[in-house]
Amino acid sequence: MSEKKRGFFGRLFGAKDEAAPDAARDDENSAGEGEVPADAPEAATEPEARDAGLAEIAETEAEAETTPKTEDRDDTVVESAVEVPEQEPAPTEPEPEPVTEPEPAKERKSWFARLRDGLSRSSNALTGGISSIFTKRKLDADTLEELEDILIQADLGVETAMNITERLADGRYDKEISEEEVRRILAEEVESVLEPVAKPLEIDASLKPHVILVVGVNGTGKTTTIGKLSAKFATEGKRVMMAAGDTFRAAAVEQLKIWGERTGADVIARDTGADAAGLVFDAMREAREKAVDVLLIDTAGRLQNRAELMAELEKVVRVIKKHDETAPHTVLLTLDATTGQNAMNQVEIFGKTAGVSGLVMTKLDGTARGGILVAISAKHRMPVHFIGVGEGVDDLEPFKAEEFAKAIAGIPA
Numbered sequence: 001m002s003e004k005k006r007g008f009f010g011r012l013f014g015a016k017d018e019a020a021p022d023a024a025r026d027d028e029n030s031a032g033e034g035e036v037p038a039d040a041p042e043a044a045t046e047p048e049a050r051d052a053g054l055a056e057i058a059e060t061e062a063e064a065e066t067t068p069k070t071e072d073r074d075d076t077v078v079e080s081a082v083e084v085p086e087q088e089p090a091p092t093e094p095e096p097e098p099v100t101e102p103e104p105a106k107e108r109k110s111w112f113a114r115l116r117d118g119l120s121r122s123s124n125a126l127t128g129g130i131s132s133i134f135t136k137r138k139l140d141a142d143t144l145e146e147l148e149d150i151l152i153q154a155d156l157g158v159e160t161a162m163n164i165t166e167r168l169a170d171g172r173y174d175k176e177i178s179e180e181e182v183r184r185i186l187a188e189e190v191e192s193v194l195e196p197v198a199k200p201l202e203i204d205a206s207l208k209p210h211v212i213l214v215v216g217v218n219g220t221g222k223t224t225t226i227g228k229l230s231a232k233f234a235t236e237g238k239r240v241m242m243a244a245g246d247t248f249r250a251a252a253v254e255q256l257k258i259w260g261e262r263t264g265a266d267v268i269a270r271d272t273g274a275d276a277a278g279l280v281f282d283a284m285r286e287a288r289e290k291a292v293d294v295l296l297i298d299t300a301g302r303l304q305n306r307a308e309l310m311a312e313l314e315k316v317v318r319v320i321k322k323h324d325e326t327a328p329h330t331v332l333l334t335l336d337a338t339t340g341q342n343a344m345n346q347v348e349i350f351g352k353t354a355g356v357s358g359l360v361m362t363k364l365d366g367t368a369r370g371g372i373l374v375a376i377s378a379k380h381r382m383p384v385h386f387i388g389v390g391e392g393v394d395d396l397e398p399f400k401a402e403e404f405a406k407a408i409a410g411i412p413a
């Protein structure tokens, strides 16, 4: 909670406050924590073209330590898509069908139900507070102040909190107001902030590949999001390739390979500790040669305040442009909803360094701070493409303002 607020009456007379700077997050960067996978396969690549391209980049850079080394390059592998059985064949034995109860656990809940469940902590924080204030009470300065506090504590942001209380006060001051009415206005205001940023991720079919670079702070869900996206694109019949550019973390490479097997996507991977820019260079070439529809590039997690790591990210972008000046066509920033206000700062810095074009907010299921998406949208107006409410493949969906607003305000779909 780093935003300042003015009281309701203060607002009536004063100018709007600026949000205070965000609290710094003191996570340790996980760079270097990885171990080398024992089974890193060997495969020949075409290092000449890449060497030429990379050498050109290297000439312009002083970062000698990040320039790909020849020995690093020889271990690039393409994990070919492993055949995933389409579906379990139906049992052919002539045995009578065992009479089994339908398993309710397997019934897939609708997306809205999962979103509402996922957002329940955020929603309860808001609606619980609202009911405690608006039980048979008139709308006066005190109730408005209390409501404003609840909205700000739920990370909705000062601006949205003020808009909501001002709209409530309009024509209702000193009158009794129901909790439902407050929630309805809350949902409407939240939706009006989110509607302009809720934009689907459009894949340009004329690009072979449409390059999607995924960036973000450690553990925000980059690799998982890439896997989920790969599954979505595969369902749409798109040919997908993934580049395991998070060369710091062995688990990330393995994770991506598993997603590749599941979704029938090729995975370009290397040994842990290999140069990420070199790997991305190879992946770009491979993806173009195979003319895949989408290339999803994973990157190592980095804190936005680590200048050298941000410079490395810039280098990855330059390497991509060596192959296609217009790429990356999409730069997704994953934001972990549980980090609250710090996410604001991440949008700003990753936006400048990596040219972020859209957001994915993950882990909305694990937090009471889901309102941060509203504050981010009000401030940055950056497109929000997807939101995640769980670790499963179906727990990522295109972002829709109305659904989110209703779920967070505790209103049925």
Ligand SMILES: Nc1nc2c(ncn2[C@@H]2O[C@H](COP(=O)(O)OP(=O)(O)OP(=O)(O)O)[C@@H](O)[C@H]2O)c(=O)[nH]1
Pocket (backbone or CB within 6 Å): 030, 216, 217, 218, 219, 220, 221, 222, 223, 224, 225, 246, 249, 252, 299, 300, 301, 302, 334, 362, 363, 364, 365, 366, 388, 389, 390, 391, 395
């Ligand atoms: N509950 C929940 N967990 C998630 C969600 N998205 C990702 N996760 C989990 O968050 C953890 C970190 O996800 P990763 O995909 O490994 O994150 P990353 O950004 O690639 O991590 P680094 O490589 O360390 O930067 C994993 O345990 C994921 O399963 C989500 O929407 N909800």
